[in-house]
Amino acid sequence: MLKQWSSLFYFACLLAFTNSCKSTQKEQPASRPNILIVMSDNQSAGHVGVYGDSTVRTPNMDKVAGEGVRFTNAFCSSPSCTPSRAGFLTGQDIWRLGEGADLWSILPTQYPLYTDLLEASGYEIGFQGKGWGPGSFEANGRKRNPGGNPYESFGQFLKQKKQGAPWTYWISSHEPHRPYEVGIGAKSGIDPQKVKVPGYLPDAPDVRTDIADYYHSVEVFDKELGDALALLKQSGELDNTIVVVCSDNGWQMPRGLANLYDFGTHVPLIISWPGKFKKATVTGGLVTLNDLAPTFLQLAGVPVPAEMTAKSLLPVLDNKYSEAAPEREFVVLGRERHAFVRQHGMGYPGRAIRTKQYLYIRNYEPDRWAAGDPPLYGDIDPYMLNYPGPAKFYMIANKDNPAVKNLFELGMGKRPAEELFDITSDPYELHNLAADPAYKNVKEKLAAQMQDYLVKTKDPRATGGDVSVWDKAPYFSDIDKRAHPSPEAIRQFRLDSVYDYLK
Numbered sequence: 001m002l003k004q005w006s007s008l009f010y011f012a013c014l015l016a017f018t019n020s021c022k023s024t025q026k027e028q029p030a031s032r033p034n035i036l037i038v039m040s041d042n043q044s045a046g047h048v049g050v051y052g053d054s055t056v057r058t059p060n061m062d063k064v065a066g067e068g069v070r071f072t073n074a075f076c077s078s079p080s081c082t083p084s085r086a087g088f089l090t091g092q093d094i095w096r097l098g099e100g101a102d103l104w105s106i107l108p109t110q111y112p113l114y115t116d117l118l119e120a121s122g123y124e125i126g127f128q129g130k131g132w133g134p135g136s137f138e139a140n141g142r143k144r145n146p147g148g149n150p151y152e153s154f155g156q157f158l159k160q161k162k163q164g165a166p167w168t169y170w171i172s173s174h175e176p177h178r179p180y181e182v183g184i185g186a187k188s189g190i191d192p193q194k195v196k197v198p199g200y201l202p203d204a205p206d207v208r209t210d211i212a213d214y215y216h217s218v219e220v221f222d223k224e225l226g227d228a229l230a231l232l233k234q235s236g237e238l239d240n241t242i243v244v245v246c247s248d249n250g251w252q253m254p255r256g257l258a259n260l261y262d263f264g265t266h267v268p269l270i271i272s273w274p275g276k277f278k279k280a281t282v283t284g285g286l287v288t289l290n291d292l293a294p295t296f297l298q299l300a301g302v303p304v305p306a307e308m309t310a311k312s313l314l315p316v317l318d319n320k321y322s323e324a325a326p327e328r329e330f331v332v333l334g335r336e337r338h339a340f341v342r343q344h345g346m347g348y349p350g351r352a353i354r355t356k357q358y359l360y361i362r363n364y365e366p367d368r369w370a371a372g373d374p375p376l377y378g379d380i381d382p383y384m385l386n387y388p389g390p391a392k393f394y395m396i397a398n399k400d401n402p403a404v405k406n407l408f409e410l411g412m413g414k415r416p417a418e419e420l421f422d423i424t425s426d427p428y429e430l431h432n433l434a435a436d437p438a439y440k441n442v443k444e445k446l447a448a449q450m451q452d453y454l455v456k457t458k459d460p461r462a463t464g465g466d467v468s469v470w471d472k473a474p475y476f477s478d479i480d481k482r483a484h485p486s487p488e489a490i491r492q493f494r495l496d497s498v499y500d501y502l503k
Contacts, residue, residue: 031166031240032122032123032166032299032300032301033166033240033241033242033273033276033299033300034166034167034168034169034237034240034241034242035167035168035169035241035242035244035296035299036154036168036169036171036228036232036241036242036243036244037168037169037170037171037244037246037292038171038173038224038225038228038243038244038245038246039170039171039172039173039245039246039247039248040173040175040176040218040221040246040247040248040268041081041129041130041172041173041174041175041176041177041247041248042081042176042177042178042247042248042249042250042251042252042256042257043176043218043221043247043250043251043267043268044247044250044251044256044263044266044267045072045074045247045250045262045266045267045268046266047214047215047218047251047268048061048062048218048268049061049062050062050065050066050070050270051070051072051268053196054194055190055191055194055195055196055215056190056215056218056219057219057222058218058219058222059222059226060222060223060225060226060229061222061225061245061268061270063229064225064229064243064245064270064272065270065272065280066279066280067272067274067279067280068243068270068271068272068273068274068277068278068279068280068281068317069270069271069272069277069278069281069282069283069316069317070269070270070281070282070283071269071270071271071283071285071287072282072283072284073266073284073285073286073287073356074246074266074267074268074269074287074288074289075265075266075267075286075287075288075289075331075333075354076088076247076248076249076250076265076267076288076289076333077093077094077288077289077290077333077334078094078101078249078265078333078334078335078336079249079250079256079257079258079259079260079264079265079333079335079338080103080249080257080258080335080338081103081130081133081134081248081249082100082102082103082104082105082107082132082133082134082135083097083100083101083102083103083105083335083336084248084249084289085130085131085132085133085147085248086100086101086107086132086146087288087289087290087310088248088289088290088292088293089107089113089114089115089132089146089147089293090107090111090112090113090114090290090293090308091114091290091291091292091293091294091304091305091308091309091310092111092290092307092308092309092310093290093309093332093334093457093459094334094335094336095334095336095351095454095457095458095459095460095461096111096307096309096457096458096459097111098469099469099470099473099474101334101335101336101337101470102336102337102347102470102473102475103134103135103337103338103339103475104134104135104136104339104340104475104476104477104480105135105136105473105474105475105476106135106136106137106139106140106473106474106476107132107135107137107140107142107146108140109140109141109142111307112305112307112308113146113293114292114293114294114296114297115146115147115148115168117297117302117305118168118296118297118300118302119148121300121301121302122165122166123165123166123167123168123300124157124161124162124165124166124167124168125148125149125167125168125169126148126149126150126151126157126161126167126168126169126170127145127147127148127149127150127151127169127170127171127172128150128151128152128153128154128157128169128170128171128172129171129172129173129174130172130174131145131146131147131148131150131170131172132145132146132147133145134476134477135476136474136476139474139476147170147172148168148170151169154169154171154228154231154232155231157169158231158235166300168296171224171225171228173221173224175217175218175220175221175224176214176217176218176220176221176251177217177252178252178381178382178387178389179382179387179388179389180210180213180214180216180217180388181213182209182213182388182390183209183213184213184216185209185211185212185213185214185215185216186209186212187216188216188219190212190215190216190219191212192205192208192209192211192212193208195208195211195212195215197211198263198428199427199428199430200254200255200263200407200410200411200428200429200430201253201254201391201395201407202394202395202398202403202404202407204394204398206390206391206393206394207390207391207394209390210253210389210390210391211391213390214251214252225245229243238274239274239275241273242271242272242273242276242277242299243271243272243273244269244270244271244292245268245269245270245271246267246268246269246270246289246292247267247268248267248289249264249265249267250262250263250264250265250266250267251263252380252381253380253391253392254371254380254391254392254395254407254410254411254412255410255411255429256380257338257379257380257381258335258338258339258348258371258379258380259335259370260333260334260335260350260351260352260359260361261359261361261421261429262354262359262423262429263429265333265352265354267289269287269289271313271317273317276318276319277317277318277319278317278318278319283316284356285316285327285328286327286328286329286330286331286354286355286356287313287316287328287331288310288331288333290308290309290310291310291311291312291313292310292313293308293310294308294310294311294312295312295313295314295317297312298312298314299314309457311328329355329449330353330354330355330446330449330450330453331353331354332351332352332353332354332450332453332454332457333351333352333353333354334349334350334351334352334459334461335347335348335349335350336349336470337470337471337473337475338379339372339378339379339383339480340378340475340477340480340481340501341372341373341376341377341378341379341383341480341483341501342368342369342372342373342501343373343501343503344471344501344502345471345472345475345481345501345502346365346368346471347365347470347471348363348365348368348369348370348379349363349364349365349461349467349470350362350363350364351364351450351454351459351461351462352450353446353447353449353450353453355446356423357422357423357424358420358421358422358423358442358446359419359420359421359423359429360418360419360420360434360443360446360447360450361418361419361420362417362418362447362450363415363416363417363418363419364417364461366414366415366416366417367414368414369412369414370412370413370414370415371411371412371413373499373501374412375396375493375495376483376485376495376499377392377396377412378483380392380411380412383480383483384480384483384484384485384499385483385485385486385489385493385495386483386484386485386486386489387486388488393489393492395407395408395411395412396408396412396493397492397493399412410430416432416434416435418434418443418447419432419434420432420433420434420436420439420442420443420446421433422439480501481500481501481502482498482499482500482501482502483498483499483501484497484498485497485499
């Protein structure tokens, strides 16, 4: 396990770092912008009206997009809440963050956070909801969640913050995280017959119901965004506030959350600052949520730490930049342990490189179950089968049905060490081309580019370093280690009442 620095020593170093940069940093702008981040929890990129979904109703996200810049190729650093949020806060690739690459982990204190750096420069820092997590910030000596100072609501923060000081506030919504009330989508006016079922899920009534229920939760998030924008306008600070709308990772469906496929990593990202940033602009450049940390620091006139592997988005956003920033050729993403769903807490490590046309995935432990050990397949929600999940339940119940069998294997079966998909011809990523001789050169090029990047960014998976930290790191949710399926699931699938992953 990586050596942890004490919280006191970390903040001493933070202050020293900030002071040491004073002589070299640009003079801070007289009126530094406020930053409002409104983040959904488990929402894939396509499930927004302005991103092309004609069923889900997201007027507030659509409005922000009309006033700002919408990114069509934005990805999270990892398809798992804790590491995705850690990358967002640190501006670093997750394999550089020790135990921070795992769900229900810690975030080691030696990595500078944009929240701490902004606070040290005079910003008021607040958040609500999950913030960084799930995990234990107390376990390694942190005094607060890495997301900042906790508040019950954005309204409370606006009332209690120091007047006149710039601020950043993170609304970390619970929506559209499971569980959902089965049928709530139809009750709210969403017609399950009108939802679009992606090709990696079976087109069945239970699946349509599940998607409609998820859409309802997306719409609840959109309303939360609208409420926040109304409060911001009432505060009189709208004109000097940058609004960022995004999600931490993809939706909780088979091949979604906890997977390096696009359905787990491709997220909405919209950024608006009326009168300052570009308006009604769509950009297809490859970016990650990690890029937000250096962007915020640059906006605030705070030096960007050299260890941040992400890049500022200001050249894409700001009208003052006369020349467009060179676009990335690719982004590299990764995953380690998601939920505690394999014996002895083993994870499912992988890395992926995504270009505009291709996705290449390297699965480092193909003998393990990608979706978690059967019969629960716990990296897919409901992870313990302890609450309703119509799509997952339907697929398990019909796994031998010829119309479902292949999709079940794609979502819950074991996977080869290498996967390659042509996104342009196969947007649902159903056809693995890694063994196809016609794509040999493409695969080798992508594998080499990914390996070079991982070595450059000091990934132990690529450099031969110690990777045991990720399987052995503490997991701060004991209830997950002994799964208790619901009585309904026990009856339907003839399950045991308890699955003990510690044995």
